[in-house]
Amino acid sequence: SQTIHQWPATLVQPVGSPLSLECTVEGTSNPNLYWYRQAAGRGLQLLFYSVGIGQISSEVPQNLSASRPQDRQFILSSKKLLLSDSGFYLCAWSTGTMMQYFGPGTRLTVT
Amino acid sequence: DAKTTQPPSMDCAEGRAANLPCNHSTISGNEYVYWYRQIHSQGPQYIIHGLKNNETNEMASLIITEDRKSSTLILPHATLRDTAVYYCIVSRGNAGNMLTFGGGTRLMVKP
Numbered sequence: 001s002q003t004i005h006q007w008p009a010t011l012v013q014p015v016g017s018p019l020s021l022e023c024t025v026e027g028t029s030n031p032n033l034y035w036y037r038q039a040a041g042r043g044l045q046l047l048f049y050s051v052g053i054g055q056i057s058s059e060v061p062q063n064l065s066a067s068r069p070q071d072r073q074f075i076l077s078s079k080k081l082l083l084s085d086s087g088f089y090l091c092a093w094s095t096g097t098m099m100q101y102f103g104p105g106t107r108l109t110v111t
Numbered sequence: 112d113a114k115t116t117q118p119p120s121m122d123c124a125e126g127r128a129a130n131l132p133c134n135h136s137t138i139s140g141n142e143y144v145y146w147y148r149q150i151h152s153q154g155p156q157y158i159i160h161g162l163k164n165n166e167t168n169e170m171a172s173l174i175i176t177e178d179r180k181s182s183t184l185i186l187p188h189a190t191l192r193d194t195a196v197y198y199c200i201v202s203r204g205n206a207g208n209m210l211t212f213g214g215g216t217r218l219m220v221k222p
Contacts, residue, residue, distance in 0.1 A: 034209075036212075042214075043198070043212045043213050043214050043215065044155065044198075044212035045212075046209060046210070046211070049209060059209075088152075090154050090155070092154070092155075098143060098145070098160060098202070099145075099157045099160070100147075100155075100157065100210060101157065102154030102155050102156070103154055104153065104154055105152075105153070105154050107152075
């Protein structure tokens, strides 16, 4: 069966510090991968999606970036965090079907 | 993708059916209706999707009106564990299978 992992589960970082969140998927090949962010009390905002290794599409301009170094690995990064980057970050995957499967999320607090 | 409108909150008694409405009056012919739910502090969970016909699975039923401008998600016997935010999403399911999450309906199942 397929599983999706995200780490860390929670993170507290100071403003201006770098960020690296990792997502890995097991049990499937060539998945579509997504990064979403959910601010407190708000809906989900799609940040990036990838249909293959090295292929990244950005939905919202921001100080975040994403990379896909391996087929089942998706990384969200920032060189300098802002207070507004606080939120719940979710990774998701899908295949040829139209269903997306979400990971457990990382709760980021920028102080 | 078409926009959806959902009531911000609903209550339901435990054991009774929960009927969650969604309006999508600008839906186009090749767009599907998806339902996801998000339990507090977890990633969203896929529930069901449909194009024209009504659909049923082990979790819920989806009723789509003949003109496809609205739909209803039915949880036949709501339990306390069904308390969550329910998102109705319309998408073509094209490359990247992007889903736009709005505010959703916060369903509170009460004993």
